[in-house]
Amino acid sequence: MKILIEYFDCQKVSGLRGRRMYRIVAKEELNSSVTKIVVEAPLVARKAEPGQFIILRVDDDGERIPLTIADYDREKGTVTIIFQIVGATTNILNQKQVGESIKDFVGPLGKEAETNGYKNVCIVGGGVGCAIALPIAKKFHELGAKVTSIVGFRSKDIVILEEDFKKCSDKLFVLTDDGTYGTKGNVTAPLKDCLDQGEKFDLVITIGPLIMMKFVVLTCKPYGVPVTVSMNPIMIDGTGMCGGCRLTLLQDGERVTKFACVDGPDFNGYEIDFDEAMSRGRMYQEQDRHANTGSCNLFSADKDNKSER
């Protein structure tokens, strides 16, 4: 508590100007379009749990964008985020160097991933979704669960975090769409193999493009394995105030509206209306495409899979 109070008291607060900023203390390019940064944010680090996210604003007048907490260090008071450069804000963020600061950084938001009580889990990540999945895989590993990780990328040059996954997985499958690295193919293939071979997962967690998550759910369905999916709809406030992040669950034949920022981001995969979520994810696309078109990110797989209006 002492530390907290000191943290606040040294905060230079003067109206809307000159507030304390969130300093970047480390930066690493994971591949040409994915960057990892470590940010000083002691309050966020103090409470952060796997599965939660932050919302940041790089500069005044900037957009608020959500990014998952990829790691945290409570002692040092830092939070790590890994982001794919897909548009305006992630581009501006990527221009910031070590020592520079981010204007706003709020969190931890959303519910933490449920990790207690599981013995044998499978983590299925796609693209930058692997960054989101990593802290969850780590946590399961720490808790002594058997962890099978299946990570998929479009191509060799964008494979990220392989070493990190190795460390916390009992089994690791790396795949690329074009076969330039690891096994060629889709993440659902090794998942199905495992299930066919009688692997008794008590939970499958999948994080990545919606279309991938949809197929992971379909793959697991015949085996009756519970699936948790991590939903990443467009968000603004992240506190349940705008409803922009809403999605529809099908619960006992009823359509129920939930807000991903407070009720999620994790949901029961069997209840998600994926088609609606994919459609909503493209809402701002025409306007958003003002910068980089990105190669493999959480959203582009959807874009490629369905042709747009």
Add this chain to the structure above:
Amino acid sequence: MAFIAKMNSMPTLDASVRSKNFKEVALGYSANVAIEEAKRCLNCKNKPCVTGCPANIDIPGFISHVKNNDFDKAFEVISQSSCLPAVCGRVCPQESQCESKCTMGVKFEPVGIGRLERFVADYHNSKDSDNEQKAKQVQPNGIKIAIIGSGPSGLSCAGDLVREGFEVSIYEALHLPGGVLSYGIPEFRLPKRIIRKEVDALISQGVKLKTNVVIGKTLDIDDLFEMGYKAIYVSTGAGLPKFMNIPGESLKGVYSANEFLTRVNLMKAYKEGSFTPISTGEKTVVVGGGNVAIDAARCAIRLGSKVTVVYRRTEKELPARLEEIEHAKEEGIEFMFLTNPIEIKSDENGFVDSIVCRQMKLSEPDESGRARPVEVAGSEFEIKTHSVIMALGTSPNPLIRKTTKGIKFNMHGGIVVDDNGKTSREGIYAGGDAVTGSATVISALGAGKRVAKAIMESLTK
């Protein structure tokens, strides 16, 4: 003595110009007009207007100073009861509060109390008053108070407490203070510089503002007590948007009013070069009839859309502020009364294409005394539109409820409090929209003041 029957009119920007920009619409009285208007006040002994004011401002008192050309004194009188006169003068529904009780209003038009309040506040703000504020600084008493939420209720509570020497910190979830005043009410009705000015004044008096802290996530209420706060005021507002649960509400192009207004106001989507996307298309339908609906409609028209407001009762029941309804009409917004949506239809790409509505008629008044609208069978019709904005009201944000033990809530999610704003848990107070559900700026402000008083009494005895 001859009475002047009519209220002096408010000068406004021309409707054809303003409907294309976000500049403030109402321009405010000049000093001469203000004095003229003040002279219409009869200075009644029993002051009926004061009973209509949730903050009990001494209305005839301040008006008599305006009459005498002493605007500073007038400001002093108002600031004894309200810390946000420049805001309230602009956004209070005066026609159903102070002005509805005005004796002049029985036979003629009431005195323009809101307009005078605004004039006095603007006059004061136009002078450099920082030094004056500093001079008034009091001896700190070292008692720490935490306020959650920086809307009007939190700000008013903070103001009263800091002036009594308390050490006040406000925790705000968003990156900007002001609550609805910042993210909801648009620039053309309440310029953001006014809120900035009010907040800066509080900060120069010693209030600490901590943005980007979501209580219940970043810190919780127990942390605050552990950090040494002796009392906590929960003024987190009512931010949770309601939907109608009709088919098609998740289509692309359907917004909650909060999302739409947040994008426009907080994220400045209206500014050229802003990164925040907002798209309304050529035609927008707004569902609802409160201030929120009218604000959303007026923002949409300013973004270049044609706008229709559909409301299930009649014009008479519209809950929005009268002046805003008039302004909205002047700006070309169309109203369809006795109309209720039942479905939103999409085009082949999942975007909104039309909204299907049913005709309503009014029947017996319900418990609230308002005529209850009932559907006319077989009266469906379709309105072609590109966007739909749902402005159906909001309920209190559940975050505090989900993360704090020992506080009682009512069935609508509002925090249960006693007359002094005390909750069922020792040391925790609540007020504003978090208690009442969406209400008004002035009632939120009044609640903040009551709690400030209760805190002073319980902690400085």
